[in-house]
Amino acid sequence: MSLTSAHSVVAPSAVSKRVAGTIIVLYALISIVPLLWIFATSFKTPPDSIAYPPKILFQPSLEGYCNLFSTRTRQTPEYINALGPATGVCDETVRKRNMVIAGPSNFMPRFVNSLIIAFGSTFCAVFLGTLSAYGFSRFKVPLADDLLFFILSTRMMPPIAVAIPIYLMYRELGLSDTALGMILLYTAVNVSLAVWLLKGFIDEIPREYEEAAMIDGYTRLQAFWRTVLPQATTGIAATAIFCLIFAWNEYAFAALLTSGTAQTAPPFIPTIIGEGGQDWPAVAAGTTIFLVPILVFTILLRKQLLRGITFGAVRK
Amino acid sequence: MLNRTADSVARATPEPLARKVRGISDKGLAWLFISPTILLLLAINIFPLFWAIYLSFTNYRANRPNEMVKNVGLANYKRILGDQDIWIAMQTTAHFVFWTILLQTLIGFTLAWLIDRKFRGHAFWTTIILVPMMLSPAVVGNFWRFLYEPQIGLFAYAVSFVTGIPATQIGMLSNVSLAPWSIVIVDTWMWTPYVMLICLAGLRSIPEYIYEAAEVDRASNWRQFWSITLPMALPFIMLAVLFRGIENFKMFDMVNLLTGGGPGSTTEVASITLKRQAFESWRTGYSSAFAIILFVAVFGLANIYVKALNKVKQR
Numbered sequence: 259m260s261l262t263s264a265h266s267v268v269a270p271s272a273v274s275k276r277v278a279g280t281i282i283v284l285y286a287l288i289s290i291v292p293l294l295w296i297f298a299t300s301f302k303t304p305p306d307s308i309a310y311p312p313k314i315l316f317q318p319s320l321e322g323y324c325n326l327f328s329t330r331t332r333q334t335p336e337y338i339n340a341l342g343p344a345t346g347v348c349d350e351t352v353r354k355r356n357m358v359i360a361g362p363s364n365f366m367p368r369f370v371n372s373l374i375i376a377f378g379s380t381f382c383a384v385f386l387g388t389l390s391a392y393g394f395s396r397f398k399v400p401l402a403d404d405l406l407f408f409i410l411s412t413r414m415m416p417p418i419a420v421a422i423p424i425y426l427m428y429r430e431l432g433l434s435d436t437a438l439g440m441i442l443l444y445t446a447v448n449v450s451l452a453v454w455l456l457k458g459f460i461d462e463i464p465r466e467y468e469e470a471a472m473i474d475g476y477t478r479l480q481a482f483w484r485t486v487l488p489q490a491t492t493g494i495a496a497t498a499i500f501c502l503i504f505a506w507n508e509y510a511f512a513a514l515l516t517s518g519t520a521q522t523a524p525p526f527i528p529t530i531i532g533e534g535g536q537d538w539p540a541v542a543a544g545t546t547i548f549l550v551p552i553l554v555f556t557i558l559l560r561k562q563l564l565r566g567i568t569f570g571a572v573r574k
Numbered sequence: 575m576l577n578r579t580a581d582s583v584a585r586a587t588p589e590p591l592a593r594k595v596r597g598i599s600d601k602g603l604a605w606l607f608i609s610p611t612i613l614l615l616l617a618i619n620i621f622p623l624f625w626a627i628y629l630s631f632t633n634y635r636a637n638r639p640n641e642m643v644k645n646v647g648l649a650n651y652k653r654i655l656g657d658q659d660i661w662i663a664m665q666t667t668a669h670f671v672f673w674t675i676l677l678q679t680l681i682g683f684t685l686a687w688l689i690d691r692k693f694r695g696h697a698f699w700t701t702i703i704l705v706p707m708m709l710s711p712a713v714v715g716n717f718w719r720f721l722y723e724p725q726i727g728l729f730a731y732a733v734s735f736v737t738g739i740p741a742t743q744i745g746m747l748s749n750v751s752l753a754p755w756s757i758v759i760v761d762t763w764m765w766t767p768y769v770m771l772i773c774l775a776g777l778r779s780i781p782e783y784i785y786e787a788a789e790v791d792r793a794s795n796w797r798q799f800w801s802i803t804l805p806m807a808l809p810f811i812m813l814a815v816l817f818r819g820i821e822n823f824k825m826f827d828m829v830n831l832l833t834g835g836g837p838g839s840t841t842e843v844a845s846i847t848l849k850r851q852a853f854e855s856w857r858t859g860y861s862s863a864f865a866i867i868l869f870v871a872v873f874g875l876a877n878i879y880v881k882a883l884n885k886v887k888q889r
Contacts, residue, residue: 270691279693285685286702289763293705295728296717308726310741386611393607397600407880409611412619414876416824418848419865422858423622423629426636446618449611478603509712509827510845514853528716528831538720545713556708560701564771567707571813572775 296549299542307538322539324348325532326365326547330357332533365544368526372548374437375522376505379444384498386445387452388490392482394453395460396468406453410569413450417510425515437520443511448501451569455500458570459493460486496562499555506552523548623869630863637856650863660864662839663847669754670829670843671822674761675815681762682769683811687803689770690777700774707767715828718760722746722832747833753840757829761822769814776810777803809885816879820872844868 270278299307301318330352338358344350352359390409394402424443425434433439463486471481487494513525527544530537559566565573630650634643654660685703689696706714721729724745734741746756780803788798826845829835835842835850842850848868852861 270693275691275693278688278691279695279699282685282688282693282696282699282703286699289706289767290702291728292714292718292721292763293709295721299720310725310731312726312728312731386614389607390611393604397604399604399608405608405612409615410880411873411876412615414820414872415619415623416826416845416848416865416868416872418824418826418845418852419626419869420619420622422636422852422862422865423625424618425853426629426858427622427625429636442614442618446614449614453611478600503708507710507712509710509831513712513827513830514849524710524712524827527713536720541717541720545717548713549709552708552710553705556705557701560704563704564775567768568772568813568817572772572810 293549296542296545299538300546302539302542304532304537304539307542319351319539320347321351322537322543324351324359325363325537325540326530326543327363328352328359329361329363331360332356333358363530364526365523365530368521368523369547371437371516371520372506372522372524375440375444375520376502378437378441379448379505380498380501382441382445383448383452383501384456384494386449387456387497388487388494390449390453391456391460392486394457396465406457409450409453413447418514421511421514424511428515435516435518435520440512440516440520440522443515444505444508447508448504451504451566452497452501454569455497455566456490456493458565458573459490459497463489492562496559496566499559500566503552503555626862626865629859630866632859634859635856636852636858646859650860651867653860654864654867659839660847663842663844666754666839666841667823667825667843670757670761670825670841671819673755673758674765674822675818677758677762678766678769678818679811679815682766682814683773683807685766685770686773686777689774704767704771706764709764711764711828712831714764715760715831718756718832719747722756724748748837750837750840753833753837757832757841757843760828760832761825764828765818765821769811769818772810772814772817773807776807779810780806809882812882813879816875816882820875820879823872823875824868 298314298316300322301320302313302316303319303321306313306316306319307322324347328348333356335356338353338356341358344353349359393399394406399405428434428439431439433442467485467489468478468481471485472478476484507524508522509524512522516522516525523544527541527548530540530544532540556563631645631647632643633646635641689700718729721727724730724742729746730741730744733739733744744752746752746759784802784806785798788802793801824845825843826849829841829843830846830849833841835846839847845868848861848864851857851864855861
């Protein structure tokens with residue numbers, strides 16, 4: 259055995275590293291193309307977006323973003339000429355197409371709904387999850403394994419199967435199409451993830467800290483508040499981001515249980531249409547705005563990602 | 575009575591000890607901490623589940639709330655098991671689950687195995703690869719409709735560029751034989767990183783001394799791969815497969831926006847059928863029965879999953 263054939267994992271050879279690196283970079287570049295395309299399309303004009311062959315180089319335009327945030331009406335050129343000078347970039351862009359801005363679109367309210375529901379449910383899920391995780395981690399709970407399995411199994415239900423009775427229940431309770439209803443539902447879905455993840459994080463904090471605090475005269479509750487919680491902040495933050503991403507991305511419940519006032523962005527974005535079909539630049543603009551927070555979170559989370567997606571089963 | 579005794583004892587003991595006595599007992603605290611979660615899940619998950627079980631034995635229709643509800647016994651279940659459309663939907667689901675898992679496992683494991691070579695910049699490129707799985711399947715699925723457009727879509731253009739087939743003929747979403755693959759492609763694009771990440775953890779969990787020992791024994795690279803790498807990473811691969819299996823069995827959002835089950839019902843996976851029955855035909859009783867059947871199937875999978883998960887954890 260010569261030195262060059264030393265085992266690849268013990269010491270990968272330079273050649274195998276280069277080959278591996280090339281393949282991975284190629285895969286990464288290809289897999290990111292659809293996202294770059296969304297981003298590029300959001301800055302195209304509608305004619306550019308549906309050109310054949312697809313345009314890679316184009317004159318950037320804000321029309322997609324203007325159309326996303328506004329509703330427009332078609333007017334005669336005489337009417338438009340009679341108006342005063344355009345008041346902004348969007349006004350100018352829209353007038354070139356013989357249209358005037360009639361008012362704001364529903365995108366902002368839907369986006370705000372997404373924010374309220376995602377943050378509200380994340381807060382509730384993490385709050386309940388932290389308490390339960392501490393309970394399961396530190397105390398002898400009868401049937402603990404069964405309870406933990408029960409908590410996890412609620413996450414396994416097909417969303418449409420859950421949506422049928424929830425739809426009826428919310429109709430009876432007057433929770434249909436309300437932010438409160440959606441927050442309750444997303445909290446219930448996310449709390450299972452929160453309990454499982456946080457239990458893992460709290461298990462890793464040595465019990466000695468609390469015991470020392472209790473010998474110093476703290477009650478169990480104070481020890482939990484003053485020693486365990488500060489130690490668990492990283493875990494709590496990571497869990498919160500996972501819950502946030504789920505609630506932010508969720509579509510099935512939102513599409514079936516909300517239609518107007520409490521509708522979130524995911525069911526709304528596909529409904530953005532222009533004259534004669536889907537207004538792809540506006541859809542791309544909405545998609546871009548919707549995806550950016552998730553991209554930021556993914557980069558922040560990359561070290562905890564594995565743990566989050568396996569419910570704490572794999573910790574690296 | 576007991577409280578008053580405890581209080582008097584507490585007052586008589588020195589301060590630190592007294593605080594302990596006055597505090598809530600551990601058992602009380604445990605239940606105080608756990609019960610809100612359990613109550614919430616009972617209200618939002620278990621109560622509706624029982625309601626659905628009840629409805630599955632009736633002919634209730636949610637769009638006619640004032641009509642008399644009749645108990646029909648097991649009729650809904652019998653009709654589902656004899657319903658041709660349901661079986662076709664289950665076949666479509668099976669096709670989708672089988673191919674997505676096969677492709678994701680093969681590609682995901684290969685990628686992980688390559689990343690494990692730790693070439694320069696591997697952390698950065700790994701993060702780039704991970705991005706698709708974090709995004710909203712609905713919003714991204716919707717955008718893939720655009721990429722799949724036969725004339726103007728980037729996907730059709732790229733395929734025609736490589737294969738020479740005219741782009742107008744690549745109707746991924748309108749062609750009956752291509753549509754089932756259109757959802758497989760998007761799901762594989764989105765979730766291969768997921769399998770990759772778990773496989774990578776598996777590969778990194780293999781201690782180096784095992785390879786060193788194999789090297790001493792002059793085991794070939796091929797042999798090392800089959801008798802060390804693969805068996806030791808297997809529990810992780812299984813974990814990923816089970817997770818993806820459960821998720822794709824209940825797949826709804828991406829498919830609903832990409833194809834809506836069409837053309838015809840060629841991509842109508844189980845969840846789409848369920849939605850059509852429950853929220854378009856309003857056969858609430860019938861669809862509840864179907865929901866229960868699906869739920870039992872997923873629950874069975876979940877059971878296996880938790881056992882596998884515990885096995886992985888014990889390693």
